[in-house]
Amino acid sequence: MQAPGNFARGAGFNTVRSHRDVEYDAFSRVTRELQRASRGKMSLARAAAANADLWSTLAADLADDGNDLPDDLKARLLSLAIFSIRQSHRAIAGNAEPAALIDINLAIMKGLRGEVAA
Template sequence: MTLSSSLAYAQPTAPIRTPRMAEYEVIARITQRLVAADRRGNEDHSGLLEAVFHNEKLWSTLAADVAEPGNGLPEALRARLFYLYRFTADHSRKIRQKTADAGVLIEINKAVLKGLRGEGAAT
């Protein structure tokens, strides 16, 4: 076996990403942006609005997915995730109106991340 053929069968350096891992990465990245923007607060309101927009887009996508008849998640979990989308949309509006901060959105995302890691139910 030559060196090039043995490299072809070597272990890949990066693990294969599952759909769950990909979801986790997206939610974690958006949550990190929310945390950073929330810390900057009024110093960078446009940055906060951008982070909130991306978070709302994420939750809109999740809501559309759980609303699909073929979604394999349990019905109760689907309903809770859809409720979180509605709450997120409403709270995002309050952030745009400068009557709320992003803290609760960050906590929701962190709870979902814990659920994806298997550390507890996403509520």
């Protein structure tokens, strides 16, 4: 969760996007796919595979020596990553619904936006 910011093309000029923006967009896209799958509008296996890929990438970043997040936060996020990857694989196999994955992703998105639970 500490990827360097990148540049995105927008309205005829370059804008700098923070790593949080990039991560939020990735979670938003995958979560939308999971929500569509929960309504039968998309393959659950495909959406869950995308979710597993996202969390695998996140876990690798969290385990990287260059990641400067506090160790306790990294540990909690790695725990969520392990659960999300396992649950995604269960969904791919047809043994789980996407609700828990959606809830976790939405919570991560709130955290990336700095929103605190009421």
